[in-house]
Amino acid sequence: MWIKICGNTRLEDCVVAAEAGADAVGFIFASGKRLITAQDARAITSELPETLETIGVFTQTNAAQILATAAAAGITGIQLHSAFDPRRAAIIRRQFPKTKGRMRVLQVVHWLTDVSAETQMERFRVECKAIAASGLADALLVDSRTAEASGGTGVTFDWSAAASALQGLSLPVIVAGGLRPENVGPAIEALHPDGVDTSSGVEVSPGVKDHDRVRAFVGVVRG
Incomplete structure (x- = not known):
C-alpha cells in the first residue's frame, strides 16, 4: 500500500513521514493555505533520502510551467490536479517516464461532495476509463471536491x-479526501485502493504536521 503525506512546508515533517514509513511526501504548487515556492521545496527535497518520493501537486494547465517548477523544486513526480488533458499529460510523461516501483505521474479525478452519486456516476466512470486507456498516468488519484475547494x-x-465506479479499472487507484488515522481503515476496506493520501487529516494547522498523527496514520495503513 503506497502512502503519501501531502501539503508539506517543513523539512522536519517530511523527515518524520519518511521515518514513519510513508512512501512519498507532497508539495502544493497551487494557490491555497499550503502553497510552497519551488525554492523552498528544493531546500527540503535536497535533504531527503532518495528512496522517498517527492510529488508536486499542480492545478496549472501549462505543461512548460509545471515542468519548470518541478525542475526548480527537485521533485520526483507530478500530480495533475486539473481536468485530464492527454496532450498535457503526454508532455509531462516524456519528462517523467515510467519508473518501476515509483509513482511519477498521478492524475486526479474528483468526486463531487455536493452532487448526488447518480448525477455524477457516468461522468466519473468515463473520466477514469479515459485516463486508464491513455496509458499516460501511473495511477488515478480520487479526491473529494467541494463547492469551495478541489483538494x-x-x-x-x-x-x-x-x-x-472504480471496479475493473486497469490502473492503480490512490484515495484521498478527508482521510485521517480514525477513518483510513474503513476507507481501505470500502475501496481496496493501491494507495492512500492525506494532508489535513494529520495537521496541527495548514502545512504544519502533527507528528503523532502522521505516525498513527501510517501505522493504521501498514497494520
Whole structure:
C-alpha cells in the first residue's frame, strides 16, 4: 500500500513521514493555505533520502510551467490536479517516464461532495476509463471536491458509490479526501485502493504536521 503525506512546508515533517514509513511526501504548487515556492521545496527535497518520493501537486494547465517548477523544486513526480488533458499529460510523461516501483505521474479525478452519486456516476466512470486507456498516468488519484475547494478539503466522499465506479479499472487507484488515522481503515476496506493520501487529516494547522498523527496514520495503513 503506497502512502503519501501531502501539503508539506517543513523539512522536519517530511523527515518524520519518511521515518514513519510513508512512501512519498507532497508539495502544493497551487494557490491555497499550503502553497510552497519551488525554492523552498528544493531546500527540503535536497535533504531527503532518495528512496522517498517527492510529488508536486499542480492545478496549472501549462505543461512548460509545471515542468519548470518541478525542475526548480527537485521533485520526483507530478500530480495533475486539473481536468485530464492527454496532450498535457503526454508532455509531462516524456519528462517523467515510467519508473518501476515509483509513482511519477498521478492524475486526479474528483468526486463531487455536493452532487448526488447518480448525477455524477457516468461522468466519473468515463473520466477514469479515459485516463486508464491513455496509458499516460501511473495511477488515478480520487479526491473529494467541494463547492469551495478541489483538494485539501478534509471532507470525505461517497466511498461505496465510488467503489462501484472504480471496479475493473486497469490502473492503480490512490484515495484521498478527508482521510485521517480514525477513518483510513474503513476507507481501505470500502475501496481496496493501491494507495492512500492525506494532508489535513494529520495537521496541527495548514502545512504544519502533527507528528503523532502522521505516525498513527501510517501505522493504521501498514497494520
